[in-house]
Amino acid sequence: MRSHLRNKPRAFAIAAALSFACVFARAAAIDLPKTDDFVDDYAGVIAATDRASVGDTLAKILASYNEHVCFVTVSSTADVAPGSDVEAMAASIYGGWHIGEKTGRGMVILISIKDRNVAIELGNEDKAMYDQVMKEVVKKHMLPEFKDGDYGRGIYEGARALSTLMQERASFSGRMTKSLPLLLGILALAAAAFYFIRLAVKAPVSTDIMEKQRAGDRSGQKPGDFGGGAAGNW
């Protein structure tokens, strides 16, 4: 099994990369009843302890970031729905289980064991933000364990990486939101300072030049410095 997988180590990665192409290509509903909130192990490759700890992690993600993430394993797509590929099946599961239906925020990560394939289906809200990073999470944290045949460890690492990722993103956007007024304030101050410095430095120089030009004075004299006269009150 292990050596067999090693022969085609890129299959997972390629499948993961391709899986985003069929966002709208929803296959017909697949008869897969939901067995668990977060980990549906139809292939029977996840140990109960792994399933529990992954479930915990994903429950926290759902509670904290309103992201419903599901890991699903099947022994092969042909077993479930003959002719269906892994991407279409992931999409069917996402739609059929109504994951992220209201929020548009959710993920189905479908692992097909015999096909040596992983597909990721993302909610509409997540596509832009997680498309690329999820490919990396799968490639970096899950595939190495899958290649060793440790699927439980693979999805555990994947869930942990995802949790860290979401934490970072949330704190980053939180920081941005908090510091945005401050940033705007600094920008406004800088703009004002720039404006007044220009007024103080540039404006007299430019009127000087303009008045010189108007006076046709090329001698370098100051505009008010010419001729003679006298003044008085009456």
Next chain:
Amino acid sequence: MADISMFFTEEEKADLMSTLLNVTYRTTGEIRVRVEKKAGRNPLAAAKQAFLRLGMRENRDKNGVLFYISVFDRKFAVIGDDGINEKVSQDFWETVKKAVVEKFSSRQFAIGLNGGIGIVAEKLAQFFPDEKIDLKENPDAVTFEE
């Protein structure tokens, strides 16, 4: 506030214009009168500003002379450009000023100005005589601040 264009009567204005027109026949120099509302603390500087604004420094021989009056703060200044200033003695402008202000003090504005213009015109004709005989018009001879 009073309209400063009422500073001279129409008759006085016509009189001034003809005086200034006569000047143009005798010299390449230029004399103008500027009436403004307020000069501020330094009437001479204000007069120079007006001189620049009116484009009087563009005269080739730098021989423009401006009679500057600020109505509401009762100030008068006379200013001549470099060309004429080099030719006249240092107290020349003082002399012109005194002659004008003296008449102004007794509210003889047109007479005071005509007198001052006469003195300056003599000097301009002396140093910058206009040999060509042509009739010129100078519609900007007397202007009022808007």
